[in-house]
Amino acid sequence: MKLPVALIAAALLATAGAAQAQFRTPQDAVDYRQGAFNVMGHHFARVGAMANGRVPFDAAVLQQNMAIIMTVSRLPWAGFTPDTQGLTSKAKPVVWTERARFDAAAQDAARSLTALNAAAMTNNLDAVRRAFGETAASCKACHDNFRD
């Protein structure tokens, strides 16, 4: 069977559109980014508990948590749309006046998360502990500048 080219093109466009995240209202964008941060923070805390020895090391559980974090950590950034500036949130106005610095901080965190994810695959708790500390520092670096 020959698939209609227009249908395939439409499907590809729909996939690209989903990654770009469009929001019905500015408040939806705020809810979306805060929801993503909260889910990420939840799983990051579970990884931290393991890295810091508060819960027993379990590589499978660690890797499950990291898989969620690696996906969800890509999401919040699309929710920082310019039309959300006036709404109540913890985002400082400097997010929009210094957007390049904000995006660079997000890239830093993404890089350290990639390293943490790689460490989680090695089953080496020391490597996980180190990479967790570096990642937490990259989260904090952005929070110090851009979050109330």
Ligand code: HEC
């Ligand atoms: C590039 C900047 C940036 C990076 C990197 C970043 N955050 Fe945030 N984070 C923010 C901002 C801004 C908010 C507030 C968002 C809002 O209120 O709309 C936030 C909110 C949160 C929240 C919601 C609860 C709260 O106190 O506001 C959690 C949880 C959170 N971040 C965890 C993390 C973790 C964990 C990392 C690292 C893996 C991280 N963040 C990395 C900027 C960042």
